[in-house]
Amino acid sequence: MEGMMPPPIRRIVVDEPATVVAAPAATSQTNGSTPSHSSPVSVTAPRRRAASLAGGIERMATHDLSILYGDKAAVKNVSLPVRQGEVLALIGPSGCGKTTLLRSLNRLVELTATASRQGRITLDGQDIDALEVTQLRRRVSMVFQQPNPFPMSVFDNVAYALREQARKRPRKSELGPAVADALQRAGLYDEVAADLAHPALRLSGGQQQRLCIARSLAAGPEVLLLDEPCSALDPGSTEIIEDLIVRLREEVAVVIVTHNLQQAYRIADHVGFMYLGELVEYGPAEQIFGSPQEQRTQEYVSGAFG
């Protein structure tokens, strides 16, 4: 039973001690079993992680990627690495193509009939077109702006991917540990453990979004894409999810879209600034927020910081 074992990606992390060492603040809480939002550091500190400029292994990369809706380009010639062990944040004004770029990484844009793609995307050096699309999406999972738990119980939501991946329909008792583990890693377990049969749609917005993260984690992804996961949430839930993302980065490569610059500053290691479909500047968070090279980045970032 594959679903019962810890997802393979964690083993890769263990094999790569450099990244674990590089992120001291959050590393102490790996393996996810302890809920972390009690950590006082993350509440007060402006940055939730130490810098990791050394950079992890590169998992995904886009090469001159352009996405067109009809003949209107939403993403233009973007080349961007996605590394494991760090959080990559995409920032930029609304409508600049962040969501489109994110959705192209697991080929979800293909669900839009008018969309077309130019350029290459690789996952571990392999062209993603060579992979079967379902395989790709299992490895590169996505959490959406609007929490979208399925109209089922909490348990069934998390177990959904496990059931779909299994060859034979597993029994509920077999899935229990894996579901609990995913909920724990998403920091939701303590809140829902009492009643896993609770309808997912009756959870609060923040809980729903964490459930969606748990649902994605249960599938054992190697790259996790988050599209403005906190934009529909209250500050409390936002904080919990930010903590969670910082913890997750050593297990999976995380790409997060946000137009909340403080948030990007708090959690990101690398930041890409997009404007009108172009990737204007890409670099370590300190550089983007501290000494941007580009005029437009400067304007956008300073506008946000006052």
Add this chain to the structure above:
Amino acid sequence: MDRIGLGLCWAAGIALCLIAAAIVGFMLFKGLQFLRPDLLVTSPVASQDQSKSGGFLDPMVGTLILTTIGTAVAVPLGVATAIWLSEYARPFWLARAVESGVDIIAGTPSIVLAIFGLIIFQQSFFGFLSFTAEGGAVFGRSFLTAGLMMSLIALPLIVAATREALQSIPGHVREASYALGKSKSATIRRVLIPAARPAIGTGAALGMGRIAGDTAIVVILLGATALQAEGSTPLFGTLRGTGSTLTSYVYNNSPAGEGNAPEKAYAAAFVLLLIVIFLNFSIDTIAGRRKMEAAWKG
């Protein structure tokens, strides 16, 4: 497993295409083959000889009359019910009861409605609607009685369409109207009904299709005869009299009925189909227009 499901899905889709094409194509072919203009303008004549048994002018008129009566009764009643259900609905239990009442009518087979109509309209109280025999026995069968029962077929469709439209009107539209000092009844008349008009039209067209296509009520409540006026008043006499419709004409001329004139049955069925297609088309036009209006409103 998935392959099987997907395969079945495609198989069902292709089978659907084939069946739809077969039915439409077959009716088109038979209709064009057997429909002659003179069938449309001559009345049926009881005759064994196919060439002398006439056309189906009377059934066409019958379909027209029944559809008119049924719609004319169902639209006001249905709209009133829908408005009451969505704008007033007090007391609550009564509203729920009316709601389930409409549901029950929607689920009742038309043959049961026909039987019920016969019981009701054979009461001497309703004698004026149909023919009364010597001994005072009320016949109960006429265009009026059949039309009234037909309205029950259309009623749930109109109620549902109107309610849906009223519910989709945002609350602030009503509030804006009240804010202008209009009373509730004026709001209903000036704002809500105009907004719901396309939906009412859709519901009415759906209902007309169902009325034109119903056979059971015609066979039981209309007698399925040639037009036989009752009394001497021209129009009212016809309405009190019995007659037939295209559906009963098709039924009677099929091998299952007495006539057994398949060619005429096909021709009449084709005309009936054209009527249904026309009604369907008008529904699409209404719905399309509604979409466009919605787009204009932003």
Add this chain to the structure above:
Amino acid sequence: MSAPPLTKFARSPRRSGESQDRRTELVLGVLACGVLALVAGMVIFVFAKAWPSFSHNGLKWFGPGGDVGAQLQAIFNSPADPANYVYLLRAWPLIYATILVTASSVALALAFAVLSAIFIVEFAPNRLRRILEPTVRLLAAVPSVIYGLIGVLVLVPLVGNHLITRAQKESVIFVVQLTGNSLLVAVIVLTIMITPIMIAIIVDALRSVPNGWKEGAAALGVNRWRVMWTIVVRSARPAIIAAAVLATARALGEAIMLAMVAGSVAFSPNPLDGPTFFLEPIQPLASTIVINAEGLTVVPFGQTLYAFAAVLLVSAAGLSLCGYAAKQPLKRYGIRA
């Protein structure tokens, strides 16, 4: 002196608006209640008329025993004296035929409609979808008598002349005549008749499933078919139930079409006859009423037919109740009913 009349004057237009409102509510309410009264009247009248037939037979009315056709004939030929009316009836063959033909065609149509709806919503090429959807809506509106006509003029001869063998005819010759008017044709035509109705409803429901759920499942690496099956169809279950209920009501009450193709012989097909089972004629309750409509004036015969109508009425009401009950557990997880 001037103040009170002024207030009164200022108020009076609003007053008249209010009273008009009350009048409107009253009129609308009375009309709505008229609908309710109609339903109540229908139930009461039909049952009152049907009562003698039920009371003379008791529960045996629903049971098997003897030849229904002959029993109906005897009722029709009752003496004119009310004291000597014949009521004996064992309606099981008619009920059995109704259940048989309704259940099989609804089951077939349900599978066919769900698969076709998935096809239309998700897999059909755009061009095909644009033709198919209006066609389905048209087929849903085609009068049943047209389906009956095609059935009796095309399918019945086809089955009668080519599918039924001489041996099969002879094997049941002493019980019933095999002409092609059969359970098989009835089920086929009824299935074709109710499928478009179900497809139209289910397609709408599948479309209205929030896109977020579909994308959420797709983002987990689930293929299109599984997304449709595990998320979209699952969430559309209330509409599928509603479609099934509506189709069952149609099938249950279908009189004319079945009268045309099913054979109008009150016979209970015997599953032990093997394949011949499907080729044997049947006569459901609703068609029995239409076929015998001319006998309504014979008092006991009319009362018997009213009893059939009463059974249909109760079944239809029970059906919508079942549909309502079946949707309730789904509400808990936020599936809109």
